[in-house]
Amino acid sequence: MANTKYQYVRHFEQEETILLNTYFVVRIDGKGFHRFSDTHNFDKPNDLGALSLMNKVATEIVKSYGDCVLAIGESDEYSFVFKRKTTLFNRRKTKILTTIVSQFTSMYVFYWPQFMKTPLQYPPSFDGRIVIYPSLQNIRDYISWRQADTHINNLYNTCFWALVQRGNETTTSAEKILNGTLSSEKNEILFSRFGINYNNEPEVFKKGSIVIRETKERILERMETKPATISCPFSKEEIESLSDGAYETVVLHCDVIRDKPFWEEHATLLDLFVCL
Amino acid sequence: MANTKYQYVRHFEQEETILLNTYFVVRIDGKGFHRFSDTHNFDKPNDLGALSLMNKVATEIVKSYGDCVLAIGESDEYSFVFKRKTTLFNRRKTKILTTIVSQFTSMYVFYWPQFMKTPLQYPPSFDGRIVIYPSLQNIRDYISWRQADTHINNLYNTCFWALVQRGNETTTSAEKILNGTLSSEKNEILFSRFGINYNNEPEVFKKGSIVIRETKERILERMETKPATISCPFSKEEIESLSDGAYETVVLHCDVIRDKPFWEEHATLLDLFVCL
């Protein structure tokens, strides 16, 4: 066969597998999204359409991987958390990573027109990485780290754009004003200069987005009691039509740092009881 | 700062770099393209529009990475060959791989309407891998391996689809007929049953596509003497308007296995003279 003498080059391929019995995260980050968001006129500090597009894509990813138990996102990044016992693609690192990065990118472009008014001017891209966490505490801390980061970024950006859009500051002077300020000082600037109580800002901006499978009952309860903390692609009626105890994949904007109530309600999500 | 206590999770990130002074290939493969090509009514055995889309995307990738010296593709796969001296992203393996996989995917979806009549029904995806080759002979053999593979696949598919489309065979009986046949026998089937001389099949199908930077002079020469071996996004006039010795990125469908004439004409492409 003509290619027999060349086939030896296959033996240069090296395959890495993810250590067994560890959690891992696939984190995806937009490349050059500063320019991308300018070109496409994203609202500042947060563009609801762009966030909804990210959430749509993340929801589809979570739905297609049974072992992806949670995703958490903000701005142009998303982290997908996998169960420690998953055997997805035999835990081949490169296969898992490139497949998810490609699917994410593809859906982002594909679903763009459903969420954005400005037509796509040029193809956006993302990079990705896999990070392995051996313990429940580590993976919980990873999730907390991303949500704490969302809070810090959003408080800064809310201040920054208030100063620029409503305070007549240049971007340079806004940066100077905020440089080195504490959270409390940023809260104070928002309140005293613009009458903004940061606590009243939308949960989707303050907490970011968490994609999980949630029971019919908890979805309905949240829709009634804390509607600002859930972005559900389904109506209340559609959820009610589910059979009792059925799960649906939804997007939450709630605290995932503290034990209560999220982790107590989702105690088995990360194999709490099989953490050994 | 709120996230200080969680930041330790960053230290779990592990970074791998590609060994210095080695060639490497980023190979991208379509996921589930059997179904994807059915859904989108690709012509069989080869869909010129779909191949042109792949070539467009590959050309854009090559243009954006000065150290990507050659790309070779067939069907739903493409291999990007990088110089051994490249310092792209400090040779961080995951960064290089995920960025290129994402850009490839993004452009595939973005440029789809320019090349395909059927609207995109669902988002396609690709996986990718990086393979490292330490020597000039190894990387040449890799390129030969992909082109030999193109030949083998195309001869088989040409026969198979002739049997099905023109020979009234079922796919099952066509498979049986071809099972275990030599190349010479496939050529004979094509000729005796369908009057097809395989040698006269289009070069783009027989050789696949090679993306490289080529001088104005060689592009013009090829356009005149072997027009079937070049797919150039530019007209003869546009190429003629280039300054003497200028380079343009073009798609070739020529032999890249033998030394003559390709490798003798592109002797420095793979750092022949600095191979030590």
Place this chain on the structure above:
Amino acid sequence: MANTKYQYVRHFEQEETILLNTYFVVRIDGKGFHRFSDTHNFDKPNDLGALSLMNKVATEIVKSYGDCVLAIGESDEYSFVFKRKTTLFNRRKTKILTTIVSQFTSMYVFYWPQFMKTPLQYPPSFDGRIVIYPSLQNIRDYISWRQADTHINNLYNTCFWALVQRGNETTTSAEKILNGTLSSEKNEILFSRFGINYNNEPEVFKKGSIVIRETKERILERMETKPATISCPFSKEEIESLSDGAYETVVLHCDVIRDKPFWEEHATLLDLFVCL
């Protein structure tokens, strides 16, 4: 400086670190010890001198690494278990592995004359590997695996050498007799043909050796109540002279598979309470 132009070769060195917050084992195995034990007339099935030499070396290793919390050995192999929080050599994998393999080998040769009558005929060697375990259950199972292996090997070898040394069987016929036998059948052969009750065989052969730091009080208790399960390089008087609650590194020959009593008594050894 003369070597400036060559120093770039340092950048080809690649360093791998052991994932944070994981247990790991350094396992050392004798190379060609079948021939080595023949040449040096080891007693069969177990040579007490050779085992004592292995235990001496392992004890010195454990003593020199505060984060090595347990070692378990049999025959010509030893496994060293490290705490998940250790920062030894910044968790550089190759540094940890080669240093311990070298120290083990060096001490084996150095202490040989203290334990063996036959002078060393040629230099013995060992290979080594590092295996990472992310959870307490995994590392416990590793330890259980090695002790279960000791049991299986020792029962087989005890039978085999009884058949050869006392049963006038050739090694070939002994192999045939034991081929495919269950543990119960091997016990029966020992009892019916040689009057050996396997349960009465020395604990050091049946359980292998476990090196740990143990409190004065537990050492003394074990010396009194289960002296066959401890090989202590110190006399009862020397242990009694330790201050209350002090630790000494000792060699045990006890069960480390079941929870009781070993793991209940050493509940914190593997960071039970910080397993998150």
Place this chain on the structure above:
Amino acid sequence: MANTKYQYVRHFEQEETILLNTYFVVRIDGKGFHRFSDTHNFDKPNDLGALSLMNKVATEIVKSYGDCVLAIGESDEYSFVFKRKTTLFNRRKTKILTTIVSQFTSMYVFYWPQFMKTPLQYPPSFDGRIVIYPSLQNIRDYISWRQADTHINNLYNTCFWALVQRGNETTTSAEKILNGTLSSEKNEILFSRFGINYNNEPEVFKKGSIVIRETKERILERMETKPATISCPFSKEEIESLSDGAYETVVLHCDVIRDKPFWEEHATLLDLFVCL
């Protein structure tokens, strides 16, 4: 079988192989040899017995690995260079590295009494690493780097110990005198204060030691014309008794940086003609 339920822990073992068609070096370094050399009264700046012991061990290693084509050493370090085509241990990185580190250590202790008057006071140890080089130039530069390093270290140490042993300087004042000096200045100090012409220092100190397989004819020629550049464990008569063209493993103290004469005489040693 008793250990069946624990055997799953084997699947946590991860195996890395060395990229095909690359040279690699196993470099071994003494651990804590500053103290070790003091304890064992090594002559300063160089102890001929200790160097001969290192060379003996390295020679045995080279002899036992047909694919180890050259070793180069100085002081308490040795580098073993392997052919790019070697399939030793299926190129398993950890197996190759730990085996050689262990053999080196074992022989160092085993052969100690043959070379050293002071009995070994405590077991010495070495660490090791593997470095991969993809091209002939890279591996040549690695070898040059080590020999340039030998020169730099030996010139410094020769000066330093002349100042201390014959110049009545303290180690601190000697350090100060040499701090920042050029090679030419060190040569001048040696000559003007101590009448030492550095060029006349023994080749074994200036060039370090190179272990290779050498033909009978070249060994004899070197013995006659440049006896200071060879440490041969055999007499002239023994070499003469070899059959024509036969090889013997010898220790050289010659230049391995320049092409002439070493690399021209050993042009095929590193597969010069198959470097592709």
